[in-house]
Amino acid sequence: MPGAEAQQRIGFGIDIGGSGIKGAPVDLETGELTAERLRIPTPSPSKPKAVASTVSELVAAFDLDPAVPVGLTFPAPIKHGVVPFIANLHKSWKGVDVPALMSEAIGQPVIAVNDADAAGVAEAVYGAARGVPGVVLVTTLGTGIGSALVVDGTLVPNTELGHLEIDGADAEDRAASSARENENLSWEEWAERLQRFYSTVEMLFSPDLIVVGGGVSKKHEKFLPLLRTTAPMVPAALRNTAGIVGAAYLAAHGYR
The missing domain is CATH 3.30.420.40 (ATPase, nucleotide binding domain)
Structure with a gap:
């Protein structure tokens, strides 16, 4: 089990898309993934409980320490945690409190952020806009x-x-x-x-x-x-890892 100093350097990012749900631990100093990214197909139909179950399966595969901050990207706007409208997943996501749903599913706090916003933060902190x-x-x-x-x-x-x-x-x-x-x-x-x-x-x-x-x-x-x-x-600069990296960074920095 990593020590407290090491834990502060690691965040975990999850990127939910219409076809796949991806996740990996991130070195918060460098923005690099510290383990190979895991991808699980997005369930069909992509209803909230089914997606939450897949996210729980993905996180469990990494045996995370509870102290590791977890951030999640979502393919829709996220306003104070809630989805106001949805295009690329099941329509039943409208009105769902994503952090509450996912925190319950994996048993530790989760923050949620729009996928493009997470990618933008990753580029600003670690990538082309650093x-x-x-x-x-x-x-x-x-x-x-x-x-x-x-x-x-x-x-x-x-x-x-x-x-x-x-x-x-x-x-x-x-x-x-x-x-x-x-x-x-x-x-x-x-x-x-x-x-x-x-x-x-x-x-x-x-x-x-x-x-x-x-x-x-x-x-x-x-x-x-x-x-x-x-x-x-x-x-x-970060391309297909940007969502994961940005979500992990925002989770570690108290985004709400």
Whole structure:
């Protein structure tokens, strides 16, 4: 059993997605995973009790010390722990107190945070935005467009900028990575749509840095050079570990 000093350096992060639930312990000094990430398929239907049971199974696989802070990401806004609306899991999640449900399931306190917010915090603390003062905008391009706004190291939660209406449409319906794939757009065609999105959010928030994450960021050289923004724009550094890392960090720092 690790000593108290070691325990203070470790947090545990859980990333709940529509297809998989992933978790791993995190070194809070470096942001690196201290053990191989475990993934368990998200149950179908993805109702609260079923997902909570899967989270309990995942945590049990690591035999965590009760002193380790546990953070969990969720694919929806989280307002004071409660889900106001849901898109990528079962509709019965609406109104659920996620920290209460998960804390009961695993037998120790859990904090819950929007998945894009967790990724944004991870990039600000350990990744591409580390040490950058002012306003940092982190976006995740995937099935939708996730967003996180971090101001001088403080998270402004639940921005949901992918749902801005731009040119009469939900921004993510036209500019998410899934739109490029579904409509067979060239990188240049997709970049035109991204440009419209980033120009709009830059006008609204005047960020000092824009970080672009999501799976497609692995191919950032194909589209980031095509975009023009006033703020520097860089690819995310943590990629698929960002949610886990950000959740663990926020749990260790008393996020509510």
